[in-house]
């Protein structure tokens with residue numbers, strides 16, 4: 105970011121000290137430092153991850169945006185790049201990793217699979233988008249998205265960070281310690297947040313089955 109971009113509009117700085125002095129706001133400099141040093145988690149799920157790796161390599165090089173420090177630990181990362189097909193078997197791990205990341209944290213759904221299930225939508229082993237489980241900040245379309253598309257998504261995330269304010273930041277609010285219940289993989293994936301719904305449905309289902317059985321007994325063919 106140049107001094108011109110960092111300066112709060114409305115303050116005129118004499119040209120002779122323009123490169124040494126900047127007048128700005130806490131929000132602007134705080135956001136500038138965060139958006140210029142996003143650390144993505146070293147994590148990939150399927151073919152989209154190959155494009156992500158390619159974006160990190162020298163031809164596209166997301167080091168230009170300060171994002172080259174990919175961390176192998178969620179506790180040191182602030183960006184979860186969900187790159188690839190999200191299977192039901194992987195969802196508990198993804199949610200657990202998300203919970204372990206410190207705030208402020210962001211999620212990018214890279215590609216058709218992570219955004220909505222992609223070519224495997226409605227498949228027996230795939231979820232229809234990671235946003236069913238964790239909040240997503242930026243969606244990147246494509247199967248797979250090109251490195252240019254990923255860079256565009258990351259720049260979009262930077263713009264989102266630019267527009268945040270400390271006063272309204274979610275992670276400074278008291279209820280931020282929200283931990284997403286880790287889904288349970290049984291015969292199918294179950295989201296603990298939907299237990300009440302599942303319980304009601306099972307009760308209704310068993311009541312219908314019992315009444316049908318009783319009806320069958322009282323009206324033998």
Ligand code: SF4
Nearest residue numbers: 151152215217247248
């Ligand atoms: S969106 Fe396409 S390229 Fe990406 S993981 Fe799914 S199938 Fe693979």
